[in-house]
Each structure stands twice: as structure tokens, then as C-alpha cells.
Amino acid sequence: MNPGSLPEHFFRxxxxxxxxxxxxxxxxxHLELIEDAVQSALLTAVETWKSAPIPENPSxxxxxxxxxxxxxxxxxxxxxLAILEKHSGTAFPLSSVDPEIASEKEIADDLLHMLxxxxxxxxxxxxxxxxxxxxxxxxxxxxxxxxxxxxxENVYKRLSRARSHLKARSRPxxxxxxxxxxxxxxxxxxxxLLFSEGYLSIRLDFAVRNDLCLEALRLTxxxxxxxxxxxxxxxxxxxxxxxxxxxxxxxxxxxGGLVLLEDQDRSLWNRDLIQRGLGWLxxxxxxETYSRYHAEAAIAAEHSLAPSFSQTDWGKIVHQYDLLxxxxxxxxxxxxxxxxxxxxxxxxxxxxxLENALPPSWLVLSYQWFAVLADLHFRNGAQDLGNRYFLKAxxxxxxxxxxxxxxxxxxxxxxxxxxx
Numbered sequence: 001m002n003p004g005s006l007p008e009h010f011f012r013x014x015x016x017x018x019x020x021x022x023x024x025x026x027x028x029x030h031l032e033l034i035e036d037a038v039q040s041a042l043l044t045a046v047e048t049w050k051s052a053p054i055p056e057n058p059s060x061x062x063x064x065x066x067x068x069x070x071x072x073x074x075x076x077x078x079x080x081l082a083i084l085e086k087h088s089g090t091a092f093p094l095s096s097v098d099p100e101i102a103s104e105k106e107i108a109d110d111l112l113h114m115l116x117x118x119x120x121x122x123x124x125x126x127x128x129x130x131x132x133x134x135x136x137x138x139x140x141x142x143x144x145x146x147x148x149x150x151x152x153e154n155v156y157k158r159l160s161r162a163r164s165h166l167k168a169r170s171r172p173x174x175x176x177x178x179x180x181x182x183x184x185x186x187x188x189x190x191x192x193l194l195f196s197e198g199y200l201s202i203r204l205d206f207a208v209r210n211d212l213c214l215e216a217l218r219l220t221x222x223x224x225x226x227x228x229x230x231x232x233x234x235x236x237x238x239x240x241x242x243x244x245x246x247x248x249x250x251x252x253x254x255x256g257g258l259v260l261l262e263d264q265d266r267s268l269w270n271r272d273l274i275q276r277g278l279g280w281l282x283x284x285x286x287x288e289t290y291s292r293y294h295a296e297a298a299i300a301a302e303h304s305l306a307p308s309f310s311q312t313d314w315g316k317i318v319h320q321y322d323l324l325x326x327x328x329x330x331x332x333x334x335x336x337x338x339x340x341x342x343x344x345x346x347x348x349x350x351x352x353x354l355e356n357a358l359p360p361s362w363l364v365l366s367y368q369w370f371a372v373l374a375d376l377h378f379r380n381g382a383q384d385l386g387n388r389y390f391l392k393a394x395x396x397x398x399x400x401x402x403x404x405x406x407x408x409x410x411x412x413x414x415x416x417x418x419x420x
Contacts, residue, residue, distance in 0.1 A: 006054070011042050012138035013215060014059060016114075017107055018066050019135050024110040026070065028117055029167050033073045035135065041066035111136070112222055112229075117166065119186030127162035130155055132190040137215070143197070146398060149362045184229055188237055188293070191220045195241050210248055217241050235284035236293035242277030243300035246270040258405040262309040274304045295324035314344035331359040335372050347379035367396040371406055378413045386413065 018038045023031065041062045055061040118132040129148060133139040134155075141155045148155075198212030217238075223229035224238055250264040281297050299320045306312040321337035334357055342350040354373070363369050370393035378386035390410045397403035 006058070010058075011045075012211070014062055015039075015042060015138040016136040016215075017059070017111065018063060020110040020114040021063065021107060022066060022070060023114055023117075024106070025067075026074065028114070030070075030074065031135070031163055031166060033070060037066045037070035037073060040069050108222055111219065112226055115187050115190070115219065115223070116183045118162075119183050119190060120166065121182045121186060123162055123165050124158075125186065125189070126150075127158050127165065128186045129190060129193065130158040131162040131166075132187075133193065134159055137190075137194050137212075139197075184223075184231055184234070187223060187229070188220075188233055191216050191223070192237060192293070194219075195244070199244055213241070213245055213248065217245065232284045232287045232289040233291045233293050235280050235286075236291060236297045239277045239280035239284060240293055240297040240300055242273045242280060243297065243304045246273035246277065246304060257408075258401050260405070260409070261303065266308070269304070277301065277304065290323070290327060292324055292328035295320050295327065299324070312343070314340055318344050331357065331363045332368065334359070335363070335368060338376065339372055342376055342379060347376045351376045351380060365396065367393045367398065367402065367406070370396060371409075375409070 015038055018041070019031075019034055022034045022037065026034070044065055045058070045062055049058075114136055115132065118135055119128045123131075126148070130144050133144050134141075141152045144150075144155045145152045150158075195213055195216035198210065198214075198216060220234065220238055220241060224234045246269050247264065249270070250266070250268040251259055253259055277297070278301065281301060284294055284297065299317050302313055302317050302320070317340045318337060321333060321340055325333050325337065335354070338350040338354050341353065354376070359369065370389045374386045374389035374393055377383075377389060387410075390406065390413075393406050394403055394410075397406060
């Protein structure tokens, strides 16, 4: 057996778990040393397990290697003997017969604590996002940059600032447990982004990364069941994730390519997950709060309950987009509203709305913008304009899976035009 036999998401999940547990043991002030130790343990595992059997408990093996590396670094670089003495009983030798690193409850508590620490409301939102995605979710700098529409250089800068801020916050006398209501909104943003990356990946080798969707669901469930995180917004996000996850088996074809909503086999949709989503949606209605997660969950519910694409109540979806834009103004939401509007009232009205919009430069240069304009112009009979925008969409598509999806859509329009 070699590392390739482990689930694709194994090392990514272990990275976040290890960072959280080790931060709980020695303090988040040593975050950079902790991340270095975890990365070293993961690389050691990849090399060692190529020629040696994978341990019965690979998680415990990784913990011991990371812990021993961290202890060495603390001795050499920081000389924090008090920390070493306090935790000396947990520095297992590699030959330890006890593979357990921590109870599941301890790991859950450490993950929740680390989520809140990364989403410290005294940091800029941009820093919260990059730190959480890098530290707990195992994203690389390129992935973060693509998702946040920033350069890799800016990602590095934000990571550096965030780590410096946390180091200052972790000094004696500073708050050691930032899990408070003001931090929940930041945690939800990160979990939403994590799920979004899994649902439509920008990675070259995956169109859908179900492991990230499941990880986001797990962490959001952890938040929803905590005393501080059990809010209407959290319940709404849980509903949204369940509705989307219910369609996961129908979103890719036999070759791994993306399948459009209108072409999906609805008999494959997981009705149990849809019912759970409806339960969470009902729970989210308690109280006076209405957030973007409520609106997006309501949109996803309409799709999940519609018997077919043509029988979808597009008027209700347009209304939900209006509510979404009222609570979370966004050019991307306007773009998605135009797509729903084209189904509800026709492409001409949708085009007219977009022509009066002033989208930001990052959207105007994105494949989403070009693809929607191409779609609407094709529907409106403007073949030349449709072709022009579709070519731009193909050029700016961030992954082969998305490019392939756009190409198939272009071919279907070309076929319809010839048939007419």
C-alpha cells in the first residue's frame, strides 16, 4: 500500500486537524512553527509510505512526527522550556504502541477554537479568509488567489499580517478564546467559501471536490451544534449545503465532466439530504434574521423541489435573488439574477438589466460574465455576439472542466441555430 491508496482528501484533512490540535497544545502564538511541523510530517509520510506499510493509524503516526518536530523547533528556536515541560507527557516516540493522539471531542473542540481564532473579528475580513483557508483547509496559495481574485503575492502578504496579528493576540493577557458571537459571521464566510470550492473547483484535476464539500458540512455542523454558533444564519448555511450536496451524484458524467442543471438526472438526487435541508431551512426561520444564506438556501430549495427544469418556478427564484441583493449587494448576484430572469421573462429583459449595470472589473474579465452574456445573446438571436462572448469565456475559464462545459454549451447553441 502507498500514499496513493489513501483518500484524496486525507492529507488535506489531516493538515487542518493537526494544526488545530497542536495549536491547542502549545498555543496559537507558535502557528508558523506548527504549520512547518505539520508540513514536514506530511512530506515525511508521503516519502516513508512509498516503501513502508502505512501505519494502522496514520493520523496518530502523523501527530507523533509533527509533535516531535515541533518540540525540536521549540527547543532550538524559542527555548520555551515551560511549554515543553508542561506537555512533555504527550511527546510520544515514533515506536509508541498507543496510537491515539486525542479524543474526537478534543479534536472537535480544537477545530472549533481554531476556526474562531482564524476568523478573529479584530482582523480584516481578507486576512481571516486567507488564514483559515491556508491553515485549517489546506489550500495552497494559488487556490486562495484564484478564489479571492487576488495575486499570490497579496495572499502571502495577508498571511503574514494575519499571523503577526494572531501572535500579538496570543501574548499573556490577550484573549485566548475568541469564540464569541461577533466571530460567527467570519467563520460562516470561510465555510461558505470552502463549500463553494468543492462544489465548483478551480483545480485542474477536479471539477467537483466532494471531500471539501463534506469537510465544510462537517465543520458547519460542528458550529451549528455549539452554543455560540447555533444561529439562524448557521442553520441557513446548513440548509444550503444540504440542498447542493443532494445533487452531487448527478453533477458529473461518466468521464468526470460537469453536467448542467437542466441535463441532470433528478432521480439521482438524494431525497434524504433534501429533507434534511428543509429541516435546517425551517430552523433558520426562527428569529428576525434574514441573511444571504437564507436567500441562497431558498433558491436552492426551489431547484431541489422542482419536478423538472422546465417546471421550476423561476419567478420565485428571481424574487429570492432580489432579496439576496437587498441583504448582500453583489455584481455576481446580479449576474445570476439575470440568468433566472431569462428563464422567467425572456432574454431581452435580462440583457437590458445587465446593460444598465456597472459590474466591477474583476467580473467583467471573468468567464462567468462572458458566459452569461453569450448565453443571453444566443437566446436573443444575436449569433455573432454570442460567439464572441463564448470565445472570451473559453479563454478565461479557470479549469478544463469548466472549459469543457462551456464548449458543450456552445455546440448545443450552434446546433440549434443550424436546425432553425
